[in-house]
Amino acid sequence: xxxxxxxxxxxxxxxxxxGYSTIQYRGLLKITEEEFTGPPLNVVLELIVGLALSxxxxxxxxxKFLSIHPDSDENRAVSLPDNSDFMIxxxxxxxxxxxxxxxF
Amino acid sequence: xxxxxxxxxLNQLENQVENGGGGVWEYLCLVRKLKVRRSELxxxxxxxxxxxxxxxxxxxxxxxxxxEQVAIAAxxxxxxxxxxxxxxxxxxxxxxxxxxxxxxALLLEAKGMWExxxxxxxxxxxxxxxxxxxxxxxxxxxxxxxxxxxxxxxLNKYLEVFMADHDAWRELxxxxxxxxxxxxxxxxxxxxxxxxxxxxxxxxxxxxxLYTIGGHENLIAARKYYASTIDLTGGKSTRAxxxxxxxxxxxxxxxxxxxxxxxxxxxxELQSLAATALEKEYKQKxxxxxxxxxxxxxxxxxx
Numbered sequence: 001x002x003x004x005x006x007x008x009x010x011x012x013x014x015x016x017x018x019g020y021s022t023i024q025y026r027g028l029l030k031i032t033e034e035e036f037t038g039p040p041l042n043v044v045l046e047l048i049v050g051l052a053l054s055x056x057x058x059x060x061x062x063x064k065f066l067s068i069h070p071d072s073d074e075n076r077a078v079s080l081p082d083n084s085d086f087m088i089x090x091x092x093x094x095x096x097x098x099x100x101x102x103x104f
Numbered sequence: 105x106x107x108x109x110x111x112x113x114l115n116q117l118e119n120q121v122e123n124g125g126g127g128v129w130e131y132l133c134l135v136r137k138l139k140v141r142r143s144e145l146x147x148x149x150x151x152x153x154x155x156x157x158x159x160x161x162x163x164x165x166x167x168x169x170x171x172e173q174v175a176i177a178a179x180x181x182x183x184x185x186x187x188x189x190x191x192x193x194x195x196x197x198x199x200x201x202x203x204x205x206x207x208x209a210l211l212l213e214a215k216g217m218w219e220x221x222x223x224x225x226x227x228x229x230x231x232x233x234x235x236x237x238x239x240x241x242x243x244x245x246x247x248x249x250x251x252x253x254x255x256x257x258x259l260n261k262y263l264e265v266f267m268a269d270h271d272a273w274r275e276l277x278x279x280x281x282x283x284x285x286x287x288x289x290x291x292x293x294x295x296x297x298x299x300x301x302x303x304x305x306x307x308x309x310x311x312x313x314l315y316t317i318g319g320h321e322n323l324i325a326a327r328k329y330y331a332s333t334i335d336l337t338g339g340k341s342t343r344a345x346x347x348x349x350x351x352x353x354x355x356x357x358x359x360x361x362x363x364x365x366x367x368x369x370x371x372x373e374l375q376s377l378a379a380t381a382l383e384k385e386y387k388q389k390x391x392x393x394x395x396x397x398x399x400x401x402x403x404x405x406x407x
Contacts, residue, residue, distance in 0.1 A: 070302060071338025073112075077105035077303055081139035085240040086275045087180065088248035089214040094182035098144055102186050103155045104193065 008057030014050035018043050105303065106138050114138065121149055128153060129163070136173060143180035150174035151186070168194060175207055179214040187211055202228060206237065213241070218249060236266060243275070252279055270296060277309070286317045304336035304344075311347055320358050327351040331374065339381060348378040353404040375405070 022039045029036055039047075067074045106114075117131040128149045135142050150170055153159045160167055175190035191211060194204045209224035222245070225238050232238075239262045246255035259276045266272065277292035293310035300306060311329035314322045330347035337344070352375035379401045386394045 069338070070336055071340060073108040076108045076337060076340065077305055078108050078111045079106045080274070080303075080305055081105065081271075082141040083271050083275055084139055084141060084176075085237060085271055086244045086247065087141070088244050089179055089182070090216075090248040093180070097182045098147065100147065100151055100183060100186060101155070102151055102189060104189060 002061075004057050004061035007053050008061055011050050011053030011055075011057055014046055014053065018046040018050060021046070105305070106140065110134075110138060114140070118142075118145065121145070132170065132173065136169070141180070143177040146173060146177040147181050147183065147186070150177065154190075168197060172203070172207065176210070179211060182214070184211070184215060187214065202232070206241075210241070213245060213248070218245060221245060234265075236262075236269065239266075240272065243272075247279070252283055255279060256283075268299065270299060273299075277313075281313065286313050289313050290317065302336065304333045304341065307333040307336065308341065308344055308347075311344070315347065315351060315354075318354075320355070323351050323355050323358065327355070327374070334378075342382070342385060345378045345382045345385070349375055349382070349401060349404055352378075379405075 018039075021043045025040055025043065026036055038044075069075060114131075114134055117127055117134060120127050121131045122145070132146060132150060132153075135146055150173060153163070154170065154174060163170060171190045171194050175187045175194070178184070178186035178190065188211065191204065191207050194201075194207065198204055205224070205228055209221050209228065212221035212224060222242075225241060229235065229238055239258070243255050243258045243262065246252075246258055256276065256279055259272060259279070263269065263272055263276065273292050273295050277289045277296070280286070280289035280292065290310065290313045293306060293313060296303075296306045297310060307329045311326045311333065314326035314329065327348055330344045330351060333341050333344040334348070339345075382401070383394065383397060386397050
C-alpha cells in the first residue's frame with residue numbers, strides 16, 4: 001500500500017467524520033430549536049482538509065494518466081497494420097531466400 | 105494501427121535485437137501485436153530461439169505461437185523447408201487442429217500449388233463455412249495468381265456477409281486503385297471513414313483518390329478531407345499540407361475560365377497558411393531542401 005492509498009483513506013475518513021459532526025450539530029440545533037445556517041467553522045476546515053487530501057490521492061494513486069489528444073504521440077496513428085490476412089507470397093523477395101540453419 | 109510511441113518502441117527493439125542485445129522475445133511479441141510484416145527478422149531471430157532447446161522450453165505454452173509465427177515468416181521469405189518443419193512439429197503436437205490445417209494450406213499456396221491449396225481450403229470450409237480467414241485467403245490466392253477481377257468478385261461476396269471488416273474494405277480499395285477504378289475505390293474509402301472517422305489515414309487516402317479523379321467538386325471535397333486530416337493529426341501530416349497547396353492551385357487553374365460567381369469561396373488563407381506551415385516544418389527537419397520547397401510553392405501560387 002503506497003502513500004497515495006493511505007492518504008486517500010485518511011481523506012475519506014476525515015470527510016466522513018465531518019459528515020458525522022454535521023449530523024450531531026444538527027441534532028444539537030434541534031434541541032435548542034435554532035435554524036441550520038451552515039456547519040460550524042471547524043467542520044468547514046475539516047471538509048477543506050479532507051477535500052485536499054482526497055483529491056491529491058485520487059490524482060496520484062491510479063498511476064499514469066493516458067493521453068486524450070488524438071494527435072499526441074501515444075494516440076497518433078502512424079501506419080495501418082499490414083494486411084496479413086491478404087498477404088501473398090508471390091512477391092519478388094522469393095528469389096532471395098535468406099541463409100538460415102535449423103536444428104529441429 | 106500503429107501509434108508513434110509503438111513505432112519508436114519497435115524500431116528501438118529492432119536495433120537492439122540486430123546489434124546483439126537481448127529482447128528477442130519482446131520484439132517478436134511486439135511484431136505479433138502490431139501485425140507488421142518483418143518476415144526476415146522474425147525468421148532469423150525466431151529460429152535463434154527455436155534452435156536452442158533451453159530457450160525453447162523457457163517459453164512454455166507460447167512456444168507453439170512462435171512456431172506458427174516463424175512458419176508464416178519462413179513462407180514469406182520462401183524458406184519452405186523451415187516452414188515445413190515448423191508445421192510438422194505443430195502437427196505432431198496438435199494433430200486434428202484447424203489452425204494447423206490452415207497453415208498447411210498456406211504452405212501449398214507459398215509453393216505455388218494453387219489447385220491443391222484451393223482443394224484444401226474447400227475441405228476446411230466444409231467444416232466451418234463462415235470462417236473469415238479462409239475466405240480472405242481465397243481472395244489473396246486470386247490476387248497472387250494475377251486475377252484481380254476474380255479477387256474483386258470474391259471480396260465483394262465476402263463483404264456482403266461481413267460488412268464490418270475494415271481490412272477487407274481497405275484491401276478492396278487498394279485493388280480498385282491498382283486497377284484505376286477510382287470511383288469504386290472512393291466508395292470503399294467512404295465506408296472506412298464512416299466506420300472509423302477518427303483515423304486520419306483514411307481521410308488522407310480518400311482525399312488522394314478524390315484528387316486523382318479530378319474535377320471541380322472533387323477537388324473541393326479533396327481539399328476538405330486534406331483539411332480534416334490536418335485537423336486530426338494536429339498539423340503533423342506533411343502530405344496533407346502539400347495536398348492542400350496542390351488542391352488550391354488545381355482549383356485556381358480550373359476556375360480560371362469560369363465566371364466570378366463560381367469562384368472558389370472557401371478560405372483563400374488556407375493555401376498560404378499551409379505553405380507557411382510547410383516551410384516551418386522544412387526549416388526544422390530538412391533545412392537543405394528549404395529553397396527547393398520555396399521555389400516549388402511559389403510556382404504553384406503563380407500557376
